[in-house]
Amino acid sequence: MNKNRKRGCRPDSTQPNYPWRKYLRTNFFREAVLPLLLVDGIPIKSFMMLAIETVGKEITTIEGLRNTPIQRAFIEHFAFQCVYCTPGFIMNAYALTEQHPDADDSTIQEWLESNICRCTSYQEIEEAVKSVLMEKRKNE
Numbered sequence: 001m002n003k004n005r006k007r008g009c010r011p012d013s014t015q016p017n018y019p020w021r022k023y024l025r026t027n028f029f030r031e032a033v034l035p036l037l038l039v040d041g042i043p044i045k046s047f048m049m050l051a052i053e054t055v056g057k058e059i060t061t062i063e064g065l066r067n068t069p070i071q072r073a074f075i076e077h078f079a080f081q082c083v084y085c086t087p088g089f090i091m092n093a094y095a096l097t098e099q100h101p102d103a104d105d106s107t108i109q110e111w112l113e114s115n116i117c118r119c120t121s122y123q124e125i126e127e128a129v130k131s132v133l134m135e136k137r138k139n140e
């Protein structure tokens with residue numbers, strides 16, 4: 001188990017109707033911007049799900065992806081956006097590489113379309129994703 005994952009990060013009974021974003025900000029990351037969570041490996045916008053809905057599910061935040069191949073690939077390919085967008089793209093890209101290791105270009109583009117911003121680095125993000133997928137295929 002990756003010790004950086006926020007397992008055990010569960011809503012308590014006094015805060016059953018908190019959206020995840022508010023719950024995490026209140027209890028764990030006061031200054032954090034938490035646009036995306038992985039709930040059992042599926043990317044979910046943190047403001048779209050109540051904390052109570054995730055009871056019993058595995059939650060991964062961006063901190064849980066520290067030193068993963070996708071984080072390193074973003075650094076190596078200079079695939080950066082702003083502080084709001086970069087974590088979301090890394091989370092989404094991680095889920096993509098885990099769930100679709102055989103993803104082709106159109107699958108990658110379709111998957112990344114859920115991150116709305118197109119300020120910069122979109123090509124670099126695709127290259128980062130492709131490099132992780134190629135590495136996974138080599139290791140199979």
Ligand code: FES
Nearest residue numbers: 081082085117119
């Ligand atoms: S890079 Fe974040 S809004 Fe465009």
